[in-house]
Amino acid sequence: MNAEADTMQPKISFQDVTRIFGEGEKTFLALDRLSLDIADGEFVTVVGPSGCGKSTAMNIAAGLTEVSQGRVLVDGEAVHGPGPERGVIFQQYALFPWLTVRQNVEFGLRIKGMTAGERSRISDHFINLVGLRDFADALPKTLSGGMKQRCAIARAYAVNPTMLLMDEPFGALDALTRVHMQDQLLDTWSRERRTVIFITHDVDEAVYLANRVIVMAARPGRLHEIIPVELPYPRTEEMRLSREFAEIRNRVWHAVYHQKPQIDARQ
């Protein structure tokens, strides 16, 4: 492959990804031929009605769910299971309750066989990055929802993934914490430039964070529309109030909530 072609290679490529659940008479087409390329360092958000296959697509990308047809390529290689280059963050924080913040963040590093010195250097960096320095020795049960989620983000970052797969990570947070977490995530992303795929039900959040908003449709779950967000980074509070932002948000809103049902012979 020549250098030019190499730089064009998407970070992740969904190619005709189809997922059918169930067997016999009771099959359900959860994802219908999803094709989508995401560039290295891109931040895409995914929105769409409940049940449109967002989590299914992400779980396939994470290697936690198999495809029925099609394939997902990461850096040109087909996904056949989870891998350390893909960090996954779910809505429920999934921290180990018996481990402290630092131990949670170091968990993946321990598995990698790193020395205690290397582990603490890396965990210090990411614990500071998410603003949990004063809570490094705290147990998850003593943290607020936002702090737990920041710990989960630090843990995902620590293993040095080149991609973050985030499934409604801020869904359980109050509005104020959520806005703060969005800014913190963008701040981290602008410094580290990992590829991010971020599922949300919040149209404002989808627009505020993304280079592109991927809108999906339900029954069957499929790609509906891709809406570019041509606002510069860093994104600011003023931008949220701008006319440009409102126009994009309205476009996304319309794409999500005014979808025409598709009649599909296979349903």
Ligand SMILES: Nc1ncnc2c1ncn2[C@@H]1O[C@H](COP(=O)(O)OP(=O)(O)OP(=O)(O)O)[C@@H](O)[C@H]1O
């Ligand atoms: N393991 C499973 N077995 C059977 N059906 C499933 C399974 N997982 C998902 N589905 C079905 O596939 C469809 C897509 O589910 P998915 O969780 O991907 O939707 P979603 O877009 O993430 O929805 P939400 O916004 O509510 O999280 C749903 O109709 C769901 O019932």
Ligand SMILES: [Mg+2]
């Ligand atoms: Mg979901």
